[in-house]
Amino acid sequence: MSTYKGHCHCGNVEWSAKLEKDQQGHILCHCDTCKYLSGSTSTLNQIIPKSALSITKGESGLSKYTYYGESGKPVYCYFCPTCTSHVYHHQTVMGDDTIILRTGLLDEGINGTLKPAAEIFGKARLDWEKEVAQTFETLPPS
Numbered sequence: 001m002s003t004y005k006g007h008c009h010c011g012n013v014e015w016s017a018k019l020e021k022d023q024q025g026h027i028l029c030h031c032d033t034c035k036y037l038s039g040s041t042s043t044l045n046q047i048i049p050k051s052a053l054s055i056t057k058g059e060s061g062l063s064k065y066t067y068y069g070e071s072g073k074p075v076y077c078y079f080c081p082t083c084t085s086h087v088y089h090h091q092t093v094m095g096d097d098t099i100i101l102r103t104g105l106l107d108e109g110i111n112g113t114l115k116p117a118a119e120i121f122g123k124a125r126l127d128w129e130k131e132v133a134q135t136f137e138t139l140p141p142s
């Protein structure tokens with residue numbers, strides 16, 4: 001287990017996350033929601049226990065955007081209201097203790113130390129994007 005630090009673009013929000021060995025990589029999500037929210041081709045994520053994330057600066061100032069996932073259950077997206085960096089998402093269908101961390105914003109995500117571990121919603125991957133890790137059409141079988 002290692003501790004990783006991250007911050008939003010403007011620096012108003014800072015956090016640290018404890019990642020187990022098997023969490024030390026990015027899960028690329030190619031779903032259309034991720035394209036809209038990031039303005040990019042995919043997002044970089046890891047599923048972690050809520051207790052593994054500590055917002056060390058600016059937590060009370062985080063804004064929340066809510067949308068409803070395919071399950072019909074709400075997904076809460078926590079982001080910096082000043083610069084709009086998304087820190088983490090809470091898909092309530094996964095329970096109260098599980099969150100989705102945006103690993104691309106960790107220092108090791110920015111500098112490239114963390115590598116792709118898997119790709120999900122591969123069916124929505126743009127056809128000019130190369131495969132960089134094991135790809136699942138939607139979600140891995142549970």
Ligand SMILES: [Zn+2]
Nearest residue numbers: 008010080083
């Ligand atoms: Zn910010």
Ligand SMILES: [Zn+2]
Nearest residue numbers: 029030031034
């Ligand atoms: Zn997605």
